[in-house]
Amino acid sequence: MTGPVIGPVTGVELGILGQLGLVLVGVVVAVTVPPAVRSRASGSVSVLLGAAGAATGAAALAGREGVVELPTSLPLGHVALQATPLGGFFMLVAGGVGLVAALYGIGAGHGPSTSRTFCAAFPVFLGALQMVPAAGDAVSFLVAWEVMAVASTVLVLAEHAARAEVRSAASWYAAMTHLSFVLLLLGFAVLAGTGGGTDWASLSRVDPGSPSASVAFVLLAAGFATKAGVVPVHVWLPRAHPAAPSQVSAVMSAAMVKMGVYGVLLVTLRLLPGGPSWWGTALLGAGAVSAVYGILQASVATDLKRLLAYSTTENIGLMFLAAGTGLMLRAHQVTPAADAAIVACLLLVASHAAFKAALFLATGSVVHASGERDLDRMGGLGARLPVTGLAFGVGALGAAALPVTAGFVAEWALLQAVIHGARPEDRLVAVIMPIAVTVVALTAGLALLTFVKAYGIAFLARPRSDGAAAAVESSGSMQTAMISAAVAVVALGVAPGALTRAASSAAGVEPGSATLTGVDLSGVGASLEPLALLVAGALALAVVGAVSAAGRRQRRPVELSWGCGGVRADPRMQYTATSYAEPLARVFDDALRPERDVVITHAAESRYLVERVQFRQQVVDLMETRLYHPGLRLVDRAGTAGRRLQNGSIHRYLGYSFLALVAVLLVVTL
Amino acid sequence: MSGSEAGVNLPALTVALSQVVVLVVLSPLVIGLMRTVRARLEGRVGGGLGQPFRDVRKLLAKEPIRAKGTSWLSVAGPLVLMASSLVVCALMPLLGTVTFDRMPDDLFVVVSVLLLGTVAVALVGLDAGTAFGGMGSSRHMTIAALVEPTVLLAVYALSIPVGSSVLSRIVAARLEDPTSVFSPVSLLALLALAIAVVAETGRLPVDNPATHLELTMVHEAMVLESSGRDLAWLELGSWLRLGALLGLLATLLAPWGVVTEVSAPGLLLAALALSVKLTVAATLLATVEVFVAKVRLFRVPELLAGSFVLAFLAVTASYLVAPG
Structure with a gap:
């Protein structure tokens, strides 16, 4: 071959x-x-x-x-x-x-x-x-x-x-x-038709300002966004990942x-560099919508893999937002901030790869061990699956962008790029940048809640099902894989210098980082050394720990937690993933529209006594029901109507052949 | 700042350590002062300024209880909260604007370290597996998630005049040009930040720290299961957060007294200035708290949305009125 x-x-x-x-x-x-x-x-x-x-x-x-x-x-x-x-x-x-x-x-x-x-x-x-x-x-x-x-x-x-x-x-x-493939094929065809060849060099001969370049950009960006899972073409993600x-x-x-992100960068940095400003604005807008919508859906999801899938949409959204910011600022000649934004985009790619691998592998181990994917039926897994719990915990820290993980460094770089981007003379940019900061901040806040929920409900407290109670840690190679992904999350967070240099050379911008452990976005005058932060935190922890351990009394184990005077501990009394996200679901009721079913059975003796309450909540993807279902119904109806053409009568088929022949003859003679 | 070649940046270390020591002493006093002010205004005697110290001493000496089924997080969570609060105290330019080269007091970093403590407490709340712990944790994280946009946008607004999100540079710029403190942009941003601080530290009207009714609790519900030194760290950790954040607000509003060069008398004066600022801020906050009631949890987003609008106005205004 x-x-x-x-x-x-x-x-x-x-x-x-x-x-x-x-x-x-x-x-x-x-x-x-x-x-x-x-x-x-x-x-x-x-x-x-x-x-x-x-x-x-x-x-x-x-x-x-x-x-x-x-x-x-x-x-x-x-x-x-x-x-x-x-x-x-x-x-x-x-x-x-x-x-x-x-x-x-x-x-x-x-x-x-x-x-x-x-x-x-x-x-x-x-x-x-x-x-x-x-x-x-x-x-x-x-x-x-x-x-x-x-x-x-x-x-x-x-x-x-x-x-x-x-x-x-x-x-x-x-x-x-x-x-996605069809859109890419069309997009590349437009470029190849104008550029006169299929290799990258010929494609990049197309003038980025020309209308055909813009047509190609729209087609290619839509194709790559479909693969990347950007809203509203994300619908496959929450289905395929759990399956x-x-x-x-x-x-x-x-x-x-991430190949979708690669594609966008390939088109905008290499093939058609210097495109108009609205390309960046469009990417930024799509990214912002995906980030907020993705994390909102993730925060109310109870299927752990579905939660992670929506979190992927969120992170891809942030990458698109970063890339869009970079392109838009480049078009407005704010080069240092633009470079920082593109480097931030690549940092997000690498950090998301590390923590999402850790999270998915740890989730696989949970499913393997307990047979449960529903967070509402998990609990207490930290004691039963210590290695899985550790890997998931570290991955969750990364996903919540907390120090000192790779996710934290990436999000910090993105925020720095955005706050240094706006200039008073560009009114549009001056309004878009604060909106971008808001989106990143809201996303970060909701991600915090989502991953506290995911880790806290699954790994802490008491098991909520028999499967979770009987869970046993998975095999050696699975543990090694999970732990290496978790190590990558921390290593990229503690020593992000090498990664930043790699990202700078990949993006073709001035490498800013001077040391292995520090990130230095020299263009925007910001630097960060997570290792120093880690040392400071470790010192503080050591001091507090020493005071704590200095000749103090032993912990006394007790059977029951206090629970404000509770006399029994039933796992059903605990908060579940659904109840944990309930306040948030109520705050964002208009955006999420959860479907709730409450069935109350009264005691036979009196209407005032309740025998049992059944509560069921389901959050459907609004994009799916509002956007796809009408389209699918339309196609379905067209298909049903089309069936009338074919009723099995040989006369009708002969008639069709005759008409076809006539049509061909007409076309040939014209 | 230049030259950390020697390995240790002594002036920055001095400032950081003295800030930690000063805040560890002042924060419980701030709590004591706020409780006393509230008590006097409500016609009670109150426990006195030193009561929080006595509480912590008592808790540290008591035997902690560990319920069956709780994990390592019940032990580690309080320590993490305390460590994160100490790091925040060390980072903020409350006494001096001298900072480490490699660890600048970037506001985004400070906020992340604070959030690490927030997450630690939320997990402690979930760990025991009781209904109230989960309830408090869920509410706490919902509020934290909604506060985040306001905080970061306010940070953004404050960073625009200096071109940097490093706190010590922001404070230094304010020291040089005190009139900038009272520009509309700065006041809007500070007001937004103040509302965010009230929400983040669980004060009225967002959360009532003096409540005894579990159903209305947020912060208190999460620490219900902790006892002995665990509870001591949780209490002291959250007091330190309040002290540091109130101190930050006061320093941004009145930067006077903060030193730019390290000297023993200067630091002493700065510590004195900080205690005056904290006293004024705490008295004000406590007085306001007497007159407001806790709002419903589902009204809190409206309050935060209001402060978010203020922060957004601050950012856009700073572009519209900025010279050139």
Whole structure:
């Protein structure tokens, strides 16, 4: 399959070829190896594949170059794979996530996720994911994109036999991901038609100010937004993530949706740099809506994976907001703040990859151990699953953007970029920037509540179901994978200097960071050293701990917590995820419109005595019911009407053939 | 500031440590003062200024109780709150604008450290698995989530004239040009920040710290299950937050007394100035608290929305009236 390579092979080329080779090996291993060791063998190949992707990405980021050209039998020419710093950054992220997820998959292997199909599709998915940012022209990009989409659809379908909702989720996912593909195809076609070629160099010959560039931008941005899960084209995310096995959800959420962000940056930074200001404003607006809507839905969600899926929409929204801010400010010549915003966007990408991988893998471990996905039925898992609890806790800290995690650094950088962006002379910018700060702040506040709820309800207090009470910690490789993701969350937060430098070189801006542990956004005059903060916190903790421990009395264990004079402790007395978010659901009643069912059964003796109260609450996605259902109903009605054309009568069919013939003859003669 | 090559930045360390010591002494006094003022205005005698100290001493000596089923968080949460409050005290420029090079007192960072303490208390509330703890935790986080936009927007408004969100630079600029304190932009931002501080520290009308009715509690409901030294840290930690935030408001409104160069008499004077500012602020807050009632929980968002509008006005106004 690998074609002739001209000249000496560079490290990056070797890395790209190695990844393609490993995909082949992975497929062969999955098909040939017996089921007993299949998961282990195939998982090991995928771990290597992820590592190769991460190494190649890191080399490309360091400025190494390399082009691999593969001949194809397609009439479109060869497939060119080329590593650039921007692509390298995303390849590094995808490879890192893939490595951890594959490691997790080795231990999680049971039932459908050890099937031949699943084991073959996983390396294909990872390989395609890592090749998307390496694509050197529109054709290779679309090929890798489509392979990625198809392989991930297969993986989402893994558990279709056991759970009915998986099939509907996969249909939604397949439809949306192909909508994205069609939009991209159209967008690239417009650019290729104007630029006169399909390689990036020809596409970038299009004048960014021309109408065709704007048409292409709208099509491409819509396509990438669909893949990234931006509101209102996010509907597949909260369905596909709960349906897929956890290691697949982790790769999809932590790495695959980022390809949408990569696409947007590719178009706006590399192919059409210097586009009009409204491009940035549009991205910013879409991002702001996604961020707030996503986190609002996440804060009232009770299915843990659905909660994480909506949180992905939120984070993607923040990335779009950062990228949009950068583009808009560039168009208004506020270069330092614009550069900082784009670096913040890439920091958000890396930090989200780390904490979302930790969260999804830990959630998988919870589901594996307790059989529960519903937060309302969890509780007390911290004592039963200590490693999972730790990984989830660290991931939740990152998602809530608290110090000292990667999420904190990324959000800080974004806020710094935004507050230094506005200039009095640009009235539009001067109004948009405070709105952006508000969106980031509201999102951060709601994320705090969401993840306190997720961690507190699931891991603290007493179990709310038998499954949660009987949970047992998962296998060694799963624990290793979760902990490595959690370590990445903290490491990127404590020593963000290297990451910031990598992000700067990927974005092609002046590297601001001077040290390993500090972030220095020199353009906007802001610096941060989380390590110093960590040291200060540790010192304070040590002092308080020492005072606490100095010859004080032992804790006395008691059977019952006080509970203001309660005489028994029933797990049903505890707050649940639903009740925890109830005040918030009430505050945002107009935006969420939760459906509540309260059934009160009165005692037979008196209407004033209540025997039991049943409460059920369901929050439906308003975008789905208001936007998609009318459209789907319309299509359904058109289909039903179209059935009348086909009533089985041979006379009618003969008539159709005759009319068709006449039409063809008419067209030919005209 | 330059030169941390020696490893330790001695002036900044002195300022940070003295701020911690001064606030640890002053914050319980502030609480004592507020309780006494309220008591006198309501016609009671009250416990006196030193009562909070006596409470903490008693709690530290008492035997803590640990209910079955609680996790490590019931022990660690109070310590984390206390540590976060101490770091906030060390970071804020309440006595001097001399800060560490590598750890500037960036307001965004200060807010995040505060939130770390908020989260720790909220988790302590959930840990025991009682109805009231969860209730308090849920309300507390809802309020914290809604306060966040106001706080960050007010920070943004304050940062515009200086071009930086570093607190010591904001205070230093105010020291240099005292008239800037009374510009409409600054007053709007401070008013918004004041409402946010009241909500964040759980004072009336958002939360009644003196309540004995569990159903109306927010902060108190979360600490119901803690006892002994755990409770002592939770109390002292939240007092420190109140002291630091009130001190910040007072310093932003009246920056006089804050030193820019470290010297022993200067610091002493600054500590004195801070105690005067805190006394005035605490007396004012306590007096206002006598005359207002706690609002319903679902009216709190309206209050916060109001303060958010003020902060938003402050930001936009600063662009419209800013020179050039």
